[in-house]
Amino acid sequence: xxxxxxxxERSGVSRRxxxxxxxxxxxxxxxxxxxxxxxxxxAVAAEVGSARRPSIIWLHMQECTGCTETLLRPVAxxxxxxxxxxxxxxxxxxxxxxxxxxxxxxxxxxxxxxDGKFVLVVEGSIPLKDNGKYLKIANQWGVxxxxxxxxxxxxxxxxxxCASWGGVQSTGINPTGxxxxxxxxxxxxxxxxxxxxxxxxxxxxTVLQYAKTGTLPELDELKRPKFAYDRVIHDHCxxxxxxxAGRFAKQFGDSNHRQGWCLYQLGCxxxxxxxxxxxxxxxxxxxxxxxxxxxPCFGCTEAGVGYTLALHETVPIKRPMGPDTYPAVYAEGKxxxxxxxxxxxxxxxxxxxxxxxxxxxxxxxxxxxxKE
Amino acid sequence: METDRRSLLKGIAAAATMTVxxxxxxxxxxxxxxxxxxxxxxxxxxxxGCKACVVKCKEAGDLPAxxxxxxxxxxxxxxxxxxxxxxVIQLVKDGDETAYVKKQCMHCIDxxxxxxxxxxxxxxxxxxxxxxxxxxxxGCRYCQVACPFGxxxxxWSKTSPRIVKCELCRDLLAEGKLPACVDxxxxxxxxxxxxxxxxxxxxxxxxxxxxxxxxxxxGETELGGTQVLYLSHLEFEKLGFRFSDDxxxxxxxxxxxxxxxKGFVAPLALYGLLGAVMFRNRKRDDx
Numbered sequence: 001x002x003x004x005x006x007x008x009e010r011s012g013v014s015r016r017x018x019x020x021x022x023x024x025x026x027x028x029x030x031x032x033x034x035x036x037x038x039x040x041x042x043a044v045a046a047e048v049g050s051a052r053r054p055s056i057i058w059l060h061m062q063e064c065t066g067c068t069e070t071l072l073r074p075v076a077x078x079x080x081x082x083x084x085x086x087x088x089x090x091x092x093x094x095x096x097x098x099x100x101x102x103x104x105x106x107x108x109x110x111x112x113x114x115d116g117k118f119v120l121v122v123e124g125s126i127p128l129k130d131n132g133k134y135l136k137i138a139n140q141w142g143v144x145x146x147x148x149x150x151x152x153x154x155x156x157x158x159x160x161x162c163a164s165w166g167g168v169q170s171t172g173i174n175p176t177g178x179x180x181x182x183x184x185x186x187x188x189x190x191x192x193x194x195x196x197x198x199x200x201x202x203x204x205x206t207v208l209q210y211a212k213t214g215t216l217p218e219l220d221e222l223k224r225p226k227f228a229y230d231r232v233i234h235d236h237c238x239x240x241x242x243x244x245a246g247r248f249a250k251q252f253g254d255s256n257h258r259q260g261w262c263l264y265q266l267g268c269x270x271x272x273x274x275x276x277x278x279x280x281x282x283x284x285x286x287x288x289x290x291x292x293x294x295x296p297c298f299g300c301t302e303a304g305v306g307y308t309l310a311l312h313e314t315v316p317i318k319r320p321m322g323p324d325t326y327p328a329v330y331a332e333g334k335x336x337x338x339x340x341x342x343x344x345x346x347x348x349x350x351x352x353x354x355x356x357x358x359x360x361x362x363x364x365x366x367x368x369x370x371k372e
Numbered sequence: 373m374e375t376d377r378r379s380l381l382k383g384i385a386a387a388a389t390m391t392v393x394x395x396x397x398x399x400x401x402x403x404x405x406x407x408x409x410x411x412x413x414x415x416x417x418x419x420x421g422c423k424a425c426v427v428k429c430k431e432a433g434d435l436p437a438x439x440x441x442x443x444x445x446x447x448x449x450x451x452x453x454x455x456x457x458x459x460v461i462q463l464v465k466d467g468d469e470t471a472y473v474k475k476q477c478m479h480c481i482d483x484x485x486x487x488x489x490x491x492x493x494x495x496x497x498x499x500x501x502x503x504x505x506x507x508x509x510x511g512c513r514y515c516q517v518a519c520p521f522g523x524x525x526x527x528w529s530k531t532s533p534r535i536v537k538c539e540l541c542r543d544l545l546a547e548g549k550l551p552a553c554v555d556x557x558x559x560x561x562x563x564x565x566x567x568x569x570x571x572x573x574x575x576x577x578x579x580x581x582x583x584x585x586x587x588x589x590x591g592e593t594e595l596g597g598t599q600v601l602y603l604s605h606l607e608f609e610k611l612g613f614r615f616s617d618d619x620x621x622x623x624x625x626x627x628x629x630x631x632x633x634k635g636f637v638a639p640l641a642l643y644g645l646l647g648a649v650m651f652r653n654r655k656r657d658d659x
Contacts, residue, residue: 246424248558265558314559317420318470325442326421326463327451329473329612
């Protein structure tokens with residue numbers, strides 16, 4: 001199979017477009033990703049270019065296809081093409097031309113060609129209730145389909161909040177018993193890329209690192225790649241100075257809201273939500289992300305926050321500012337230094353001694369007076 | 373006849389006993405909150421420490437920024453209540469657990485500052501708000517010393533200093549608005565209302581979430597009761613509320629002071645004793 005650089009050259013993609021793409025990848029994943037861990041974009045381009053095009057099989061479960069849309073809709077059409085030149089998307093129900101039996105044949109072919117080497121991307125949650133009868137694709141239960149394909153995959157990536165832990169379908173009474181992919185697939189490494197939708201660069205970064213080095217990026221306790229999900233949105237929010245100054249939008253459309261003040265009071269979940277949204281906006285459009293357009297963060301990348309808490313509910317903040325910026329309840333005891341204690345002792349002792357001597361002298365004087 | 377040491381001590385002991393024994397019987401009646409008492413309810417479990425209330429309080433009171441504290445000379449970050457700060461958010465660290473606590477005037481039902489103020493400059497006025505009257509104050513600062521919560525602050529740096537303390541934004545209340553801190557709070561951690569209603573809300577919150585709260589509303593009875601009430605998930609002592617007695621400061625102090633002079637018994641006994649001693653001594657000298 002071709003390397004990415006060779007493939008791009010053959011398909012007539014300009015070097016400039018590719019380097020721009022690598023630059024965006026660097027911005028999206030500045031730390032913690034092996035392929036972007038270089039000082040300049042040329043080095044990243046060389047690293048990414050020398051990787052083999054990763055083969056991807058993309059399965060749809062219970063979802064809305066929003067995660068696919070985010071991959072397809074950068075503002076420049078060329079970039080969308082470029083994304084599909086960099087990765088080899090061998091099976092994807094939304095974008096492929098084939099349908100019916102042809103499509104199923106394509107899936108079997110792709111699995112056979114790259115057996116044990118392709119990356120399986122799952123979009124959407126998997127229904128387990130009543131033996132999974134709520135989802136059927138190509139005459140097969142959804143859960144069986146995922147298990148079948150995953151058995152031949154090298155690694156599994158759950159894209160979107162639904163695939164990560166059930167998302168919107170698992171809310172409340174969870175009528176279909178929807179669960180995330182990692183509840184079903186235990187034999188393959190699973191990476192969760194939650195978001196509604198997630199940023200496509202996180203997916204690309206993860207896939208490209210796997211293609212180049214054969215390793216997956218470091219994951220946090222919710223199996224999210226740390227290079228993208230290590231900080232809360234609040235930490236890099238462009239509205240953060242308004243939070244620090246106590247300037248809050250009180251309701252949608254009021255003068256505070258129009259001035260771009262902090263959305264915390266409207267129910268913004270940014271302070272507890274780990275996601276790269278505040279640093280990498282969507283569709284390559286500056287400010288195209290919820291808080292950027294004046295909508296409070298919904299908390300979609302955080303299990304138990306998005307789809308669980310009410311929109312208007314405010315979240316607790318463990319530590320909004322550094323602890324050294326708050327006065328303590330009890331002032332730090334300055335105490336009395338040993339030197340001061342010693343000096344006070346000397347002075348006190350001298351006074352007592354002088355007093356004793358003086359009284360003795362007085363006694364002496366009175367005694368002499370009486371004798372006279 | 374000579375006064376020996378023994379009979380003298382006996383006399384003093386008798387006088388002292390009379391004072392002490394008579395004290396409890398003379399205890400002053402505990403004051404009740406005024407009917408129109410309003411107050412604040414601060415819930416430490418809801419506060420996120422954003423300090424919006426600190427900023428808005430300064431704006432409402434037109435107070436200058438305090439850049440000598442944690443601000444490093446750049447930001448308004450007071451180290452506590454001071455002559456330019458009526459309201460402050462403090463941080464409590466107890467191992468892994470943290471809590472924020474909002475400090476401002478507690479608007480006591482029986483305030484120590486009012487008891488200490490000889491001119492009546494400080495007084496409980498409309499809605500039970502403890503407010504300060506510029507025209508009566510002589511600047512003695514007794515209120516600053518008397519307050520068990522360390523609230524009133526004297527403007528040492530001013531040529532015509534004032535006493536700085538929270539007056540529950542009484543000017544805003546008169547306009548039908550909320551106190552600035554309540555209006556600013558993005559999470560409803562501090563709410564405004566009638567004291568009775570706030571107490572009900574506080575008890576309801578404790579009942580609904582017994583695992584979270586310390587089962588006590590600070591200010592319900594402490595130091596005679598206050599109009600600012602607190603709920604917390606950490607013990608109140610850790611939040612800096614050192615007093616848990618039910619008797620207010622003026623209650624204790626006036627009980628002792630008024631008790632001594634009650635019916636003029638103790639002074640009469642003391643002077644009688646002294647007179648007897650003098651009389652006997654004079655008799656001895658004459659001999």
